[in-house]
Amino acid sequence: xxxxxxxxxxxxxxxxxxxxxxxxxxxxxxxxxxxxxxxxxxxxxxxxxxxxxxxxxxxxxxxxxxxxxxxxxxxxxxxxxxxxxxxxxxxxxxxxxxxxxxxxxxxxxxxxxxxxxxxxxxxxxxxxxxxxxxxxxxxxxxxxxxxxxxxxxxxxxxxxxxxxxxxxxxxxxxxxxxxxxxxxxxxxxxxxxxxxxxxxxxxxxxxxxxxxxxxxxxxxxxxxxxxxxxxxxxxxxxxxxxxxxxxxxxxxxxxxxxxxxxxxxxxxxxxxxxxxxxxxxxxxxx
Numbered sequence: 415x416x417x418x419x420x421x422x423x424x425x426x427x428x429x430x431x432x433x434x435x436x437x438x439x440x441x442x443x444x445x446x447x448x449x450x451x452x453x454x455x456x457x458x459x460x461x462x463x464x465x466x467x468x469x470x471x472x473x474x475x476x477x478x479x480x481x482x483x484x485x486x487x488x489x490x491x492x493x494x495x496x497x498x499x500x501x502x503x504x505x506x507x508x509x510x511x512x513x514x515x516x517x518x519x520x521x522x523x524x525x526x527x528x529x530x531x532x533x534x535x536x537x538x539x540x541x542x543x544x545x546x547x548x549x550x551x552x553x554x555x556x557x558x559x560x561x562x563x564x565x566x567x568x569x570x571x572x573x574x575x576x577x578x579x580x581x582x583x584x585x586x587x588x589x590x591x592x593x594x595x596x597x598x599x600x601x602x603x604x605x606x607x608x609x610x611x612x613x614x615x616x617x618x619x620x621x622x623x624x625x626x627x628x629x630x631x632x633x634x635x636x637x638x639x640x641x642x643x644x645x646x647x648x649x650x651x652x653x654x655x656x657x658x659x660x661x662x663x664x665x666x667x668x669x670x671x672x673x674x675x676x677x678x679x680x681x682x683x684x685x686x687x688x689x690x691x692x693x694x695x696x697x698x699x700x
Contacts, residue, residue, distance in 0.1 A: 437625045437677055438467040439687060442696045443665040449475060449700075450661075450686065452622060452630075452677030453561035456551055464561060465623055467700040472565060475672035477575040479664070484566035486582045499586050500541035507535040508542060516598045519605055520546075527553060539597040540589045543604035550608045554615065562674050579657045579675070588648060603642055622677050625699050631682040639682070651684045658689050665695065 437452035449471035454461070472478065486492050508531075509517050520542075521531055527549055534542055559567075569576050607614070614633060621629035639646045657675070664671045680687050691697050
């Protein structure tokens with residue numbers, strides 16, 4: 415998705431960028447410090463090891479904060495709850511929801527990936543859009559755990575405190591918000607993304623590893639904000655606004671947190687970094 419692709423990456427070899435700055439920032443308020451890292455939620459095996467700045471921030475922190483509770487979202491019960499919320503339970507199928515043209519484009523894409531329409535026909539448009547991007551990312555080789563899952567497992571092993579910015583149920587609500595959008599627009603947006611996904615992911619991952627948020631915003635957000643303003647607001651702006659007060663509270667406690675959020679939350683005019691700078695905090699890239 416830009417839906418999931420706000421979690422983007424590329425097919426370039428990781429070693430080419432190991433000496434360059436990464437998407438990790440230090441935020442200070444007086445004597446208090448925290449770190450913010452942009453995460454990619456799905457990676458290729460070639461993306462490891464991660465840039466050294468992630469490990470620097472992890473070691474400096476005594477609490478790791480994710481977008482949501484990483485343990486809960488991996489549980490079968492939560493996955494089932496999400497599946498139920500994002501699927502039609504009354505026999506409705508996607509061909510009854512979409513226009514003939516949009517459904518034809520959807521069917522053509524699935525045929526090209528040898529996936530029967532019956533495999534996704536009961537999904538609501540927001541869930542289907544995510545599924546389409548996942549299908550394409552896996553087709554392109556993105557089969558490894560992402561930055562957040564990697565560090566969630568590491569923090570558990572190291573017995574390091576963990577926290578999160580929004581409850582897992584909020585993630586379901588975000589997707590429900592997308593159900594308020596035009597169904598055809600959501601699916602067409604995902605299908606348009608897929609057409610150039612390989613090049614986009616290559617460019618995006620390079621900018622992510624460099625910590626080049628301006629390029630990330632240009633790649634991912636400019637057209638997104640213009641063409642789909644409601645989706646942009648639901649996925650990024652609304653959530654960033656809810657997270658900022660929590661981050662400011664962290665800058666007033668004695669912990670040193672390492673906050674990990676999808677990289678697109680750190681790019682563009684409505685980013686967490688811009689909001690923190692505007693509030694007078696010192697923000698520097700590692």
